[in-house]
Structure formats: structure tokens, C-alpha cells
Amino acid sequence: MSAAAVEELLARLYTDAVLREKFLYDAERTIADLTLTDNERRAMLEMDRAGLAMAADSYAAKRGQHRSAKAPRWRTIMTRLLRKPE
Amino acid sequence: MAEAGVAVAAVVSLGTKSHENKSHDRVGLAWRDALAGGILANLDQIDVIEVIADEYFHAEARRIRALNTLARQVPLYLHGVAMGLASSIAVPPQRLDAMARLVNSVEPEGWSEHLAFVRAGGVEIGHLAAPPRTDEVIDGTLANVAAAAEVIGALPQLENIATLVLPPASTMDESLWIGRIVRASGAPLLLDLHNLYANALNFNQSPSELLARMPLDRVQSVHLSGGVWIDEPVLSGGQPTAKKRLLDDHIHDVPDDVFVLLAELAARAPQPLTVILERDGVYPPFEHLLRQLARAREALAVGRAQMEIEMQMQRAA
Numbered sequence: 001m002s003a004a005a006v007e008e009l010l011a012r013l014y015t016d017a018v019l020r021e022k023f024l025y026d027a028e029r030t031i032a033d034l035t036l037t038d039n040e041r042r043a044m045l046e047m048d049r050a051g052l053a054m055a056a057d058s059y060a061a062k063r064g065q066h067r068s069a070k071a072p073r074w075r076t077i078m079t080r081l082l083r084k085p086e
Numbered sequence: 087m088a089e090a091g092v093a094v095a096a097v098v099s100l101g102t103k104s105h106e107n108k109s110h111d112r113v114g115l116a117w118r119d120a121l122a123g124g125i126l127a128n129l130d131q132i133d134v135i136e137v138i139a140d141e142y143f144h145a146e147a148r149r150i151r152a153l154n155t156l157a158r159q160v161p162l163y164l165h166g167v168a169m170g171l172a173s174s175i176a177v178p179p180q181r182l183d184a185m186a187r188l189v190n191s192v193e194p195e196g197w198s199e200h201l202a203f204v205r206a207g208g209v210e211i212g213h214l215a216a217p218p219r220t221d222e223v224i225d226g227t228l229a230n231v232a233a234a235a236e237v238i239g240a241l242p243q244l245e246n247i248a249t250l251v252l253p254p255a256s257t258m259d260e261s262l263w264i265g266r267i268v269r270a271s272g273a274p275l276l277l278d279l280h281n282l283y284a285n286a287l288n289f290n291q292s293p294s295e296l297l298a299r300m301p302l303d304r305v306q307s308v309h310l311s312g313g314v315w316i317d318e319p320v321l322s323g324g325q326p327t328a329k330k331r332l333l334d335d336h337i338h339d340v341p342d343d344v345f346v347l348l349a350e351l352a353a354r355a356p357q358p359l360t361v362i363l364e365r366d367g368v369y370p371p372f373e374h375l376l377r378q379l380a381r382a383r384e385a386l387a388v389g390r391a392q393m394e395i396e397m398q399m400q401r402a403a
Contacts, residue, residue, distance in 0.1 A: 003174035003222035006255050008207030010217075015209055024321055043218075043255035050318045051251030054331060055215070057319075058250055063212035 002037050009034060009044065014056045024049055109358055111390075112161070113382045115375065116364040124372030129160055131376055136362045139164040139197065143184040153192045163243075163307070163362075164188060166199040171234065171244070172217050172267075173203035174226035182237040189238050198243035198276045198307070199234070201227070201264060216249035219256035219263035224270070231271045241273040243307055246300075248281035248334035252289060260285060261299035274306035279347045280340065284313055284332040297347055302355045308348065310382060311364040312338030336366035340378055345385040352389020353396070359386065 009031065013020050023030040027045050036044065114134030115125060125132060135156065142150060156162060169181050189197055202214035217223045235241045246264055256263075268275050277300060286293040311334060318329040340363070352359065361382050365375060 003218065003220060003226070004206065006218055007173060007175060007203055007223075008209065010215065010254075011203075011206040011209040011211050014211050014215060040255045047254040048252045049321055050329075051249075051331075053319045053321065054316065054333075055249065055251040058333060059211050059213045059215070066212060 002035070002040060005035055006040050006044070009036075013052060014059050017056075020052065020056055024053065111352070111358055111383075111386045112360045113379050113386070114161075114360070114362050115379065116165070116362055116366075117156075118366065118369075120369055121365070121372065121375070124375070128372065128376060131379060132160065134161040134163065134195075134360055134362065136163045136165045136198075136364075137194075139166045139185055139188055140168050142188055142192075150188070150191045157192050157194055161195045162192070163360075164192060164194045164197040166197065166242070167214070168204050169199045169230075169234070170202065170204040171199050171230045171242070172201040172223065172227045173206070173230065174217075174223050175203070175206055176226075177230045177234065179237075182234055185234070186238045189240070196240060196243060197238065198245055200245045200247050201267065202247045214247045216247060216251070216253040218253050219258050219260065221257070224263065224266055227267050228271050231267075231273055235273075241271065243274045243276040244268060244271070245276040245278055245309065246281050246285075248278070248284045248313075250288065250331055250333065259299075261296060261301075265301040265304075268301050268304045273304075275301060275304040276307040276309060277302075277305045277351070278309035278311070278334075279344050279351070280309065280311045280313060280334055283341070283344050283347060284334045288331045293343065293347055294350060297350055298354070302351065303357070305351065305355050305359065306357070307360040307362060308351065309362050309364055310340045310344060310348065310378070311336045311366075312340050312344075314338055336364050337368040339370075339374075340381070345381055348382060348385040349389040349392070352386045353392040354389075356393065361386065 013023055019030070027047070031041065031044055034041075112133035114132050114136065115121065117125060117135050117137045125135065137153060137156075142153060153162070164185070166185055169177050169185070171177060185197065200214050203217040204211050204214060231242065231244070244264075244267065246260070258266075264275065267273075279297075282296055282300070283293045285291075286296040313332050313334040313336075315330040316333050318327055318331060320326045348361065363375065363378055363382065369375075
């Protein structure tokens with residue numbers, strides 16, 4: 001399950017700005033309680049920090065695009081639901 | 087785990103359409119609603135279309151029927167963007183079922199997905215992320231690909247992704263990781279040349295050398311797109327640097343260097359290639375996109391000519 005733990009940590013770092021700030025400030029303390037192998041822990045501590053920040057910004061922008069792309073369809077559906085029967 | 091992939095390797099492409107002719111190189115475009123008019127008016131210059139599958143998972147029946155009609159006029163591929171195949175975590179069954187229903191309804195020539203993870207521990211990243219390149223993730227990916235092939239009825243083409251961050255805890259480089267997955271799964275490779283180009287430049291490699299290390303005999307399709315250089319951030323306690331990284335954003339033209347990579351690929355991979363241009367916004371006049379398709383054809387022709395020259399030299403030697 002350790003690989004899954006790394007993936008989960010990465011997913012949280014990419015999406016949780018507060019956790020990411022903590023990690024960038026003090027990575028060792030931030031991941032101290034996580035179940036990782038020694039190698040995985042070392043790898044996370046040596047992680048490309050600039051890349052992490054850039055990737056997180058990129059994913060946030062994508063999530064924003066998805067939200068704005070979905071909005072018109074929701075409006076369409078809501079309009080139909082709220083339409084008075086003829 | 088590799089055996090599970092090989093067991094379904096015979097089912098590579100759906101290939102049910104009479105217009106199917108995959109014996110030669112083809113050049114086409116990714117379908118976007120904003121480009122629909124241009125695409126339909128220029129089908130004589132577009133050999134193949136790729137449609138984002140996820141946008142149709144919950145579509146009305148008439149939209150699905152329209153897609154099926156389109157698939158009868160021009161070779162069509164369904165392209166998934168949120169399955170999360172490259173992961174030690176199993177793909178949610180409902181994702182596989184949604185793709186299976188769409189494939190069954192549309193009857194495309196094939197389908198594709200990314201070698202990426204998109205969720206973990208209940209967190210949706212919202213885009214394609216590079217997982218650690220490890221044996222464990224390879225095993226998970228092979229299990230996911232085999233499950234997808236069983237549910238959907240065909241293996242996907244697997245696409246390399248662009249990443250701004252080197253995936254931590256990796257034990258192998260990208261080309262070896264991808265090579266092991268496509269060979270063990272039996273799935274073809276959808277080689278995104280701009281993703282390869284961006285990863286190479288962002289992590290101090292030669293794009294040509296990275297291309298050469300890829301499993302080129304497994305490439306069935308190619309993606310072309312563009313991107314933009316962005317500044318590396320200044321982190322706490324750090325000093326500003328002049329470093330930049332290339333973001334694959336799909337809203338810029340294909341760089342000249344990527345057309346050169348396409349020629350290099352065509353010179354090394356003798357099998358027919360299907361090349362798709364991706365553009366996701368800031369759309370130029372459609373004629374401009376047609377010129378990009380023409381440049382892709384030119385690059386393929388240059389590569390094929392180079393291959394022919396090298397074969398003649400080998401025969402003469």
C-alpha cells in the first residue's frame with residue numbers, strides 16, 4: 001500500500017494549498033506521521049519543490065477551467081427543470 | 087501481472103468501420119465544439135478525428151447519435167482524460183463502464199487514455215499527474231489496463247503525459263517506465279511529441295535522445311500541440327532565478343522542433359502513424375490549423391524519405 005500512500009500524498013499536495021505551504025516550509029515535519037518507506041520519505045524530502053508549486057498551480061488552473069466549462073450545462077439543466085409545463 | 091495484460095493483447099483495436107484504412111500515415115484533428123464548422127467543412131483534409139470521451143459520458147442520446155454518425159463518416163478515436171490508469175490504485179468501475187457504454191454506442195476505431203494518475207485517497211487532482219515511476223505503479227497500471235480492456239472490449243492506446251514536476255520516489259526514467267508498460271500490456275503507444283519535448287527540456291534532456299529511447303515500435307498514434315514557457319517560482323528562503331519550464335497548454339502553435347521530432351519518428355518507426363493536432367483554446371482561423379496539419383504531413387514525408395534512403399543504403403552495403 002505504500003505506493004498508494006505516495007500517490008495520496010501527492011494528490012493532497014497538488015490540491016491543498018495549506019498543506020503544500022507547510023510542506024514547502026518544513027517537509028520533514030509535514031510528512032512525519034505518514035506511513036512511507038525510508039526511501040519514499042527520503043524521496044519526498046528531496047522532491048523538486050519548484051516543480052511541485054508549478055504543477056499545483058497548473059492543476060488549479062485546470063480545475064478552474066473545468067468548473068467554468070461545466071457551468072453553462074448546469075444552467076441549461078436548471079433552466080429546463082424550472083421551466084413551467086405548457 | 088504482466089500475463090493479465092498479454093491475455094488481452096490480441097484485442098488492440100475495435101476497427102469495425104468500412105472506411106478504415108490504417109495502412110498509411112494519417113493526419114487529423116482533435117474535435118472541439120468551437121472547431122466543428124471548420125472540421126465538417128474540411129473533412130477532405132482531415133483523415134481522422136479524436137473526441138474527448140469524458141465530455142460524452144453523460145451526454146443526451148441525440149449527441150451520442152451525432153457522434154456515431156460522425157464516426158461513420160471519418161475514422162474517429164475516443165480519448166479519455168480522467169481514468170487514472172497509471173496508478174497503484176484501481177480505476178473506479180463506473181469510469182470503465184462509462185467508457186464501455188460510449189464505445190459501444192459510438193463504435194469508434196479505437197480509444198485512448200493517459201499514463202497518469204488523477205485521483206488518490208478520495209482527492210481529485212483535476213488533471214493528469216505523473217505517478218512515481220516504480221515497479222509497483224507498473225503492476226497497478228497493468229492491472230488497470232487489463233481491467234479496462236476486458237470491460238471495454240479493446241486495449242487503449244496509452245499516452246505519455248507532460249509534467250512540470252519530476253515524480254518523486256521514481257526508480258526508473260520515463261522511457262523505460264513507458265516501455266515496460268506498453269510491452270507488458272500489449273497496448274499501443276500514443277506518443278505525444280509536445281509532452282515528450284516539454285519533459286525533455288524541463289529536465290535537461292535532449293528531446294531527440296529521449297525520443298530515441300522510447301519504444302518506437304509500439305507507436306500507433308501521435309499527438310502534436312504547443313505550449314508556453316513559464317517562470318519558476320521563488321520559494322520561501324530562495325532567490326529569484328531566470329529558470330523557466332515549458333507548460334503544455336494546447337493553446338499555442340506546434341513548435342518547429344516538434345515537427346522535427348515528428349520527422350525523426352517517421353524515419354525510425356516504419357509502421358503507419360496516425361497524427362492528431364490538439365488545440366484547446368485561443369483558436370486561430372481554421373486555415374491556420376489546416377496549415378499545421380499540412381506541416382505534419384510534410385514532416386512525415388521528410389521522415390519517410392529519410393527512412394527510404396537509409397534502407398537503400400543498407401541494401402547497397
